Amino acid sequence: MKPLLEDIKQELKAKNIYLSHQRLKVLECLIQNHCHPTAEELFIGLHKDMPTLSKTTVYNTLRILAESDLVRTITIEGNESRYDIVTGDHGHFKCGSCGMIFDFPIDFDSLLTKELIRFKIIEKNIYFKGLCPECISNKQKIK
Amino acid sequence: MKPLLEDIKQELKAKNIYLSHQRLKVLECLIQNHCHPTAEELFIGLHKDMPTLSKTTVYNTLRILAESDLVRTITIEGNESRYDIVTGDHGHFKCGSCGMIFDFPIDFDSLLTKELIRFKIIEKNIYFKGLCPECISNKQKIK
DNA sequence: TGTAGAATTGTAATGATTACAATTATTATA
DNA sequence: TATAATAATTGTAATCATTACAATTCTACA
Numbered sequence: 001m002k003p004l005l006e007d008i009k010q011e012l013k014a015k016n017i018y019l020s021h022q023r024l025k026v027l028e029c030l031i032q033n034h035c036h037p038t039a040e041e042l043f044i045g046l047h048k049d050m051p052t053l054s055k056t057t058v059y060n061t062l063r064i065l066a067e068s069d070l071v072r073t074i075t076i077e078g079n080e081s082r083y084d085i086v087t088g089d090h091g092h093f094k095c096g097s098c099g100m101i102f103d104f105p106i107d108f109d110s111l112l113t114k115e116l117i118r119f120k121i122i123e124k125n126i127y128f129k130g131l132c133p134e135c136i137s138n139k140q141k142i143k
Numbered sequence: 144m145k146p147l148l149e150d151i152k153q154e155l156k157a158k159n160i161y162l163s164h165q166r167l168k169v170l171e172c173l174i175q176n177h178c179h180p181t182a183e184e185l186f187i188g189l190h191k192d193m194p195t196l197s198k199t200t201v202y203n204t205l206r207i208l209a210e211s212d213l214v215r216t217i218t219i220e221g222n223e224s225r226y227d228i229v230t231g232d233h234g235h236f237k238c239g240s241c242g243m244i245f246d247f248p249i250d251f252d253s254l255l256t257k258e259l260i261r262f263k264i265i266e267k268n269i270y271f272k273g274l275c276p277e278c279i280s281n282k283q284k285i286k
Numbered sequence: 287t288g289t290a291g292a293a294t295t296g297t298a299a300t301g302a303t304t305a306c307a308a309t310t311a312t313t314a315t316a
Numbered sequence: 317t318a319t320a321a322t323a324a325t326t327g328t329a330a331t332c333a334t335t336a337c338a339a340t341t342c343t344a345c346a
Contacts, residue, residue, distance in 0.1 A: 018295065018343080040333080054295045059334065073221065079303080079333070081221040091254075093262060104258045111254075111269070115247045118276040119236060126254070126269050130279075134259040161312080163324065183302080197326045202303065222302070222334075293342070300335070310325070316318085 003085055005031060008070060015068050022053060027070075027085075036074055036082045036092070036101040051137045076101070076127045091126035097135035104128075146228055148174060151213060158211050165196060169204045170213075170228075179217055179235070179244040181227045219244070219270050234269035240278035247271075 008027060012019050019027075025046050029037070037045070043058045063081050065071035074082040076094050082101065086091075091106040108124050131139075145185070149240050151170060155162050162170075168189050170179070186201045205226050208214035217225040225244065227235075234249040251267050274282075 022294070057294055075218050075221050076219070078216065078218045078224040093259060096265065104256055106254065106256065111249065113247055113249065116236060116271070119281070120274040120279055121271050122239065122273040124271050128259070128264050128267050130265040131263040136261070136263055161323075165325070200325055295336070312323075
């Protein structure tokens with residue numbers, strides 16, 4: 001399930017995308033943490049070990065990876081984009097209390113509807129909002 | 144299917160939300176056109192007949208209506224929010240060529256997954272991207 | 287080694303949204 | 317009806333994520 005860096009390197013090579021140190025680090029962060037970070041969060045995390053890193057490079061890298069379908073841009077809130085290594089179909093659940101994002105499996109085929117039969121579907125996105133189990137039980141404690 | 148302004152007025156009254164002229168116009172625009180406009184588009188459309196209207200008022204109105212669940216904020220692209228009168232479950236399809244947004248019916252119940260059983264789901268969103276029939280056939284013509 | 291082309295960097299610009307304070311409209315009450 | 321309190325509207329300024337751009341640095345290849 002988890003994508004291997006080696007596979008990604010192959011894909012990049014096939015697509016003629018040069019894997020610089022900066023791009024590698026962005027990819028590693030996305031693969032290892034799988035935390036759906038924002039560009040800002042990625043930048044802050046990587047900047048510690050890489051003080052010369054520029055935020056523009058983070059944005060550029062994410063754009064390039066997204067254009068080559070190695071990274072998916074997650075749009076849940078209007079004021080921030082998050083990024084996800086592409087791993088096949090899944091939905092996202094964002095907890096409105098702690099802000100954490102959870103993956104959940106989804107059967108996209110069950111969504112096919114005759115109303116869209118003449119449309120060409122390129123990208124499918126599902127996100128839910130609500131409260132995660134931990135935040136629910138925390139609220140109970142407060143009461 | 145189409146929400147009646149009268150029903151909305153009732154709901155607003157029940158929720159103690161004052162229906163000013165500006166708010167009424169925003170609502171009317173959302174009901175009649177059902178075009179999923181951005182705040183900017185709403186502002187431009189309404190400004191013609193209402194030169195004193197402020198963009199801030201459009202944003203304030205949309206926020207208030209969204210908070211009272213009369214309007215839904217549609218987040219498809221990271222750089223713009225669109226707004227929809229709430230009419231029950233449906234998904235959105237955005238054509239990447241003409242930019243138009245289409246509604247399509249969706250069976251949200253079929254999405255329920257045991258992985259989310261301990262989560263409290265407040266809001267469900269589905270959007271697809273791709274090409275609409277018209278843009279597909281236009282491309283054929285060009286070829 | 288030198289050179290062309292690509293990637294990175296830092297800063298400035300953009301553009302949607304929000305904050306805020308002044309003004310205007312509405313409601314409640316005397 | 318007049319008045320005070322409250323809420324809504326307005327315009328401008330601020331914010332913040334993202335992008336544009338030009339200078340610098342890096343890489344690949346001759």
